Amino acid sequence: MDHIEIEKKWRERWEKDGVNTFHEGGDKHYVLEMLPYPSGAKLHVGHWYNYGLTDSYARFMRMNGKNVFQPMGFDAFGLPAENYAIKTGIHPKDSTDANIATMERQLRDMGIMFDWSHEFYTCAPDYYKWTQWLFLQLYKNGLCYQKKAPVNYCPSCQTVIANEQVVDGKCERCKTEVVRKEMTQWFFKITDYAERLLQGLDGLDWPEKTKTMQRNWIGKSVGGEVVFDLEKPTADANAIRVFTTRADTLLGVTYVVIAPEHALVPVLTVPKQKKAVEKYVAEAAKRSEIERTSTSKDKTGVFTGSYCINPLNGKKVPVFVADYCLSTYGTGAVMGVAAHDTRDYAFAKKNGLEIVRVIRPADGEGELPFTEYGVMTNSGKFDGLTSEEGKAAVLEELEKLGHGGKKTNYRMRDWSVSRQRYWGAPIPVIYCEHCGTVPVPEKDLPVELPYDVNFTPDGKSPLARSEKFVNTVCPICGKPARRETDTLDTFVCSSWYYLRYPDAHNDKAPFDKKRVNALLPVDCYVGGAEHACGHLLYSRFITKVLHDLGYLDFDEPFKRLVHQGVILGPDGYRMSKSRGNVISPDPIVQKYGSDALRLYMMFGFDYTEGGPWSDGGIQSCARFMDRIERIADDVTNVKADATADDALDYELNYCIKQVSADIPAFGFNTAVARCMELVNAMYKYRAGKECSLPYLKHVLGVLVKVMAPLAPHFCEELNERLGGKASLFDQSYPVCDERKLVRAETEYAVQINSRVKCKVVLPQGLAAADVQKLALENAEVKELIGGATPKKIIVIPERLINIVL
């Protein structure tokens, strides 16, 4: 069979007959793969693994009566295209369009049943118009705000660069040391949804690992806030607030630490300490950029010269600035309990601070620092309480005193959506001297990205230099005003795209409410695990926001999530251009056909594990198809007949049953193995004396349906050759006849003292007592027991008998 030829033929046939066209109604099943970024590197085998195998799942669901919706589009904004433009001068839009054309051709060659009429590109104005609309909804509802935040800035390239472009603190392109720069940026208030994002995880059919990662990322921690009054209040401040999970240790506080970036640093620093503190803060700013992650185990810090008051006992404690306290978590200040925290202990030792024990183990003293829960001591009226009781009691007391109380903290921070970049959706905001920050009215969307801009880096983004773009009029007062020149993070574009597919060309709204509520949530979402705390979290957030605003009936976008494993290069390393170990699917498809590639990707790996690519396996799958074709050659001209051979009929139904369970569980490797077993049985049958070609043809006809989701073109071709008229994908999947799996006899393994000694054949379906009785009557078993009296006999129905002597 010329696979290239027949694959082309069937793709054209499907197209012509509208086999892949989605019609609304019925028992919908929305299958979605994470949409690709159109890079110049084209599709690699990893995309195939993701899209090709998920398509097999989708085809299976379709043959099982589901009305499957499986769309595809392109996540087309982003940094690589812009960097490419800086390097080559080729406009991002042009290179992106070209890449999309190539990738779309490759995707079509895969033979996936995408309904292309729902396709979109996130970089097209008719899509990003609605990304901007989304921004405005968040803005209007208080979920979007501006604040100053640090960005990475390369002084040589004169541009802001992304975190992933910073390698060892240096710019990946020019190796210049990157500096931190404070800039005003837009944020989405994802932290408002922290608790719901956490709670919602429980009901999702997602990999536990991914849920755990999101839980850790959200980082809920239940504790309390303590207010330390300043010894000398000023006009600017009168107290330091700290967050703690160990309120039971409050009476052991011997100092308080604030982060170098804390607003109170200048307020609390006394003139005598000014020089030392300023020097420390400057050094910390540098360190946090370059080596914060690896080394700074050393607990450094300097005294501000000021003191604050422990609200519980009125004790005066010194305030330090130290970089082991993070400005980004909690209140940016912590209480120092040297006796019960390893970091505080190290800091106190180094700075000669007092160490006061207030918790002891339930028995004895134990060494310091003692960081576990125990019993309160040296704590006056709290003495004797357990840590658990003490936490509650202390926080209650603080509340009475008006100096704190219970508080829950989340590690997650708000989502920064500003990018000082050209190739993204412009943020729809206008700055007016008279009216201030003004959102672009919805009727004026989209704010179009100008094509004609200059990419040479000179300290401003290309958008900021485009006078035509920047200069506008204020929508309120009509006077000259300037546009925001930052663009949106591409994760904003991809945070709502699954809502666009059902109604991809709607120019009145981002989606039709009825249609979206009918088709969503996504029933099965498949993509890489690396998006656990990015895209997958943002999408959940946006869905919840749109739900709360009344646009959606559901508040979780993806019911079931599956991660495909990573296909590594033949050398066992992640595929990369620099390693030169990238496997391109194109030559493989040209040589063996896309079905052979698909089968191999299924057969060679555990889907969620992935693994190194190997060339050898692909031939085995091509050979497997040849074996099936050879049977087809034998039976093409006979009339099919279902007069059964018991042994082969058993194999056939066993295969149907197993494959039907494997495919929805993404167990493709075993599904293919079961089909191979059936083909082996067919060969055995064909070689036997009792072989009936009409029956063999019947079995082949069923196999072709069973395998249709796994090798769609090939199976369609065989089906046609066997006399089938309609497309297999408009037919039902074979159903296992359980009666055919009932056999008269079962072979039991007989164990003596837990070791298999022999086998006995007994009728199927016996009660345990009868199994035991018959087994003990067996001559071989009798001999093995040799007259000894069994102490205990365990019978596992249809499996084994264990006789303990």
Next chain:
RNA sequence: GCGAGCGUGGCGAAAUUGGCAGACGCGCCGGACUUAGGAUCCGGUGGGUAACCGUGCAGGUUCAAGUCCUGUCGCUCGCACCA
């Protein structure tokens, strides 16, 4: 450092979830058909002559452990001073 996951033949991997370890395939060995085969078909293939031994290593629970528990080593991923 913390958290999660993994470790099974020469290789990719299976194992009804505590019940005959190694399905299926690659590779290898042998046979058939052949002028020939790197095509195809059939058979064999964890180790050991054997009793037996075998799922990283050491223990434990159990009639029974790849599967559960404890410890340990190694690898991968995620988070990295989170108070």
